Amino acid sequence: MTIQVGDSIPSVTLYERTPDNKVNTNEFCKGRVIMFGLPGAFTPTCSKDHVPGFVKLVDEMKKKGVTEVVCLSVNDPYVMAAWGNTLDTAGKIRFLADTHGEFTKALGMTVDLSSVLGNVRCKR
Template structure:
């Protein structure tokens, strides 16, 4: 009997040169809607996505790296650094406060994964985190157009999307 090979082809729909979608996220509370496309209009922003607030890799490495390097990143003509996670706005606000993100990294809640799904970076983590979540990624957006994007090869690792590595794309 011959060997069977199953090939998996992973394609990111959302790529360099694409415009980010016009999707409303939430900052601090459900009454404060923020359109991510409007935030990126006319300036350079870094957007990074994480699987979940207060989870170990996100809290120990991913968010703290962008907070600690915020001044360096912004010195490279980046107007804003934005963290997106499929969490509610209260959790994102508390997580940002716990990590000293205020004034350094905007914490945006993608409550129903609308942005995450629109950029095809959703990941079914229902068994572990209770719902669809975001793959771990970082992107540089200039006037609404993606100029660089790094998605972790295993979707959740901490290699190419962390601040220490992603800063080379700036």
């Protein structure tokens, strides 16, 4: 079942930049956080449209009280870090890796893309 407004965020470990930099969802899911999930780093549509769309709106969202914007994908942390660097998101959007899809599954946001991306991924 997909997470609904008012549901608690499940406590899961995600990774930022390296496998040693563990981030528990309870650490950043306080306040007004916008989190968006994407099926894969460096995918054309996500790289050309989705992430840049959020980058354009970060300042506006923060003026409205958003404390953090987070991009989540079922990828490894190195790939997520490289993707964020490529899209110039430093200081704007955190890129977090859900390496085994545990958080994505707990949110009910999985999609089986094994035929094209090799495994289960996060829905948009």
